[in-house]
Amino acid sequence: MYKRIVLIAVFMGIYLLNAQNPIVQTYFTADPAPMVYDGTVYVYTTHDEDETVDNFFTMFNWRCYSTSDMVNWTDHGVVASLDDFAWSDKTNGAWAPQGIERNGKFYLYCPIHGDGVAVLVSDSPTGPFTDPLGHRLVQDSENVWHDIDPTVFIDDDGQAYLFWGNPRLFFVKLNEDMISYDRSIGNNGIVAVEMNHEAFGTHEGRGGQVRTTYTEGPWVYKRNNLYYLVYAAAGIPEYIAYSTAPSIEGPWTYRGFIMERAPHLAFTNHPGVIDFKGNSYLFYHSHELSGGEGFKRSICVEQFEYKPDGTIPLIEPSKEGVSQSVANLDPYQRVEAETIAWSEGLKTAHNEETGIYVSQIHNNDYLVVKSVDFGKGAKSFEASVASASAGGNIELYLGGVDGELLGTLSVENTGGWNKWKSKSCKLKKTSGVHDIYFVFKGGEDELFNFDWWKMK
Ligand code: FUB
DSSP, rough: HHHHHHHHHHHHHHHHHOOOSOOOOOSEEEEEEEEEEETTEEEHHHHOOOOTTTSSSSOOOOEEESSSSSSSSEEEEEEEEEOOOOTOSSSOOOOOOEEEEEETTTEEEEEEEEEEEEEEEEESOOOOBBSSSOOSSOOOOOOGGGOOOEEEEETTTTTTTEEEEESEEEEEEEETTTTSSTTTTTBBBBBEEEHHHHHHHHOOOOOOOOEEEEEEEEEEEEEEEEEEEEEEOSSSSSSEEEEEEETTTTOOOOEEEEOOOOTTOOOOOOOOOETTTTTEEEEEETTTTSSSSSSOOOEEEEEEOOTSSOOOOOOOOOOSSSOOOOSOOOOTSSSEETEEEEEOOOEEEEEEETEEEEEOOOOOEEEEEEEEEEEEEEEEEEEEEEEESEEEEEEEEEEETTEEEEEEEEOOOOOTTOEEEEEEEEEEEEEEEEEEEEEEEESSOOOOEEEEEEEE
């Protein structure tokens, strides 16, 4: 019996050390919308609050995470919220957004559940975003409660399209300013996509009705002259399916599921697809982190390969996620502490002086940073920390929480949770590329906050 428990514990340890999904562990995040810009992947997410109200989606703001290696994710915090729309009185309903860059400006299309599709604009992918219109973007809708899940795409000829909708799919042709659209087509600008079985397949819905599979969460893009429409399908519970077309305006042909149900997936799912540094990735969400709560979801990612004919294979929603980094991390440049491949027990917080930092650090919490390139060798470690308690230690291990101890940085009381001090310690000389485990040790209280680190 004892041996079995030890074996299970060892297995769980190995499993956790290899886990990359979900890719954010500090908050509940859903509805991933990846955007590739300037060698970096930015993912805009919704944010399921830790406390769910009225057993429903409880979502007040939108967050952003970025990576240049697909394994370490930097938290940019809340980049937009319902408060950014002065004209809307909604206090809940910050649903699935998508962002895009055009002519040096970043446009974030935000559905406010019950108030339709709105838009924000910024000079930076991580905000601050402002409302350029003072009203919703999509006007004259048949049913504003159905106007959710916008997806945006700019075709090769420069024409931009915004698709959205549950349970039907609509689009508008955006003007070059990206905040208005051509009113001369469709119903005052809104075109309803024909929901037929050739385009979206069929499934048996609740009550035995035969329905098209399209449900919500559309994601449009073009690859090798073929247009793709990926979406949450056959819900609820939702699968992920896709259709393709020779033109962005159709006709669409149903191509089947690309992600089936799995016990750790929530009753909703929501796709985002990109190519980055020669690889293809599908983003989605699960309810693994919350232990199965469908209103507390977490974004995940899997790498996949298109088949030679451009079709997408069935993709397994795994706990391992993306194991291969596409770049190494340079520890000799300042690294934000909120750049994390995996963490246990931590949160992030924000203040004006430091931006985002790692918070709520307790004894035995840890974070992992993957593929750190020590080059010929690091000799010392420096970190910016703040503490109003007795502080604690940061222990640095190679390859695992029980790996080789490289060094220990002790952190004392700095006079406040936002009184930042730079501290350093010696490291065992290390070369090559390694995963580093930052293990936090101390007493029972909260130990310290952690803003950035660097090696020398
Ligand atoms: O996150 C709220 C809603 O749930 C989204 O808008 C849908 O796509 C579904 O994921």
